[in-house]
Amino acid sequence: xxxxxxxxxxxxxxxxxxxxxxxxxxxxxxxxxxxxxxxxxxxxxxxxxxxxxxxxxxxxxxxxxxxxxxxxxxxxxxxxxxxxxxxxxxxxxxxxxxxxxxxxxxxxxxxxxxxxxxxxxxxxx
Numbered sequence: 001x002x003x004x005x006x007x008x009x010x011x012x013x014x015x016x017x018x019x020x021x022x023x024x025x026x027x028x029x030x031x032x033x034x035x036x037x038x039x040x041x042x043x044x045x046x047x048x049x050x051x052x053x054x055x056x057x058x059x060x061x062x063x064x065x066x067x068x069x070x071x072x073x074x075x076x077x078x079x080x081x082x083x084x085x086x087x088x089x090x091x092x093x094x095x096x097x098x099x100x101x102x103x104x105x106x107x108x109x110x111x112x113x114x115x116x117x118x119x120x121x122x123x124x125x
Contacts (some may be wrong), residue, residue, distance in 0.1 A: 003103040006043065006074045011118060013037035014107055018114035027080045030109045031067055034078070044071050051098055066095060075104040084108050084119060096123035 017033045031047065038045045051064040068076040077092045084106060092104045101123060108117035 001071060003073050006071050007103060007105060007120065009041055009043060010034075010038065010070060010074060010076065010105060011115075013041055014109075014114055014118065018109055021109075023080075023110045023112065025080060025109070027067075027078045027109075030080060030107075031078050034076070034107075035068060038068070038070060045069070046072075051095060053098065064095070064098075066099070069099075069101070073101060073103065075099060075101050077104065077106050079106065079108040079117075080110040081108055082110065084117070089119065089121065092121050093123065096121065 013034055016037055017030060021029065021033060035045050035047050046069045047067070049066045049069050050061070051066055053060040053062045053064060066075050067078045070076065075092065075095055077088070077095065079088060088106055092106050096102070096104045104121045104123070106119040106121060111117035
């Protein structure tokens with residue numbers, strides 16, 4: 001399955017989670033529920049996956065973790081904030097670069113309509 005197909009399924013699952021829960025909860029609640037919906041839809045999901053930092057020839061286990069990674073291809077960074085800032089976008093772009101993944105979804109569940117809280121980011125390898 002390609003990244004675009006995976007992202008369509010992810011967005012459908014996010015819509016379902018937001019429809020049931022609504023805005024205003026902790027990121028961890030949305031992460032667990034979205035993970036459940038993704039697995040239920042047949043996708044392989046990993047939660048809180050460690051992401052090492054490679055600096056020149058040194059590998060640092062610095063404690064970075066991906067919220068969700070789906071099918072080892074799409075990173076999901078979950079937020080529950082008033083507004084998405086440039087730093088959130090930069091964070092996901094850095095995660096894409098470090099992981100070698102090509103596609104990431106920045107999802108802010110603290111919105112009235114979840115489609116207004118989704119930002120799709122591509123890593124140009």
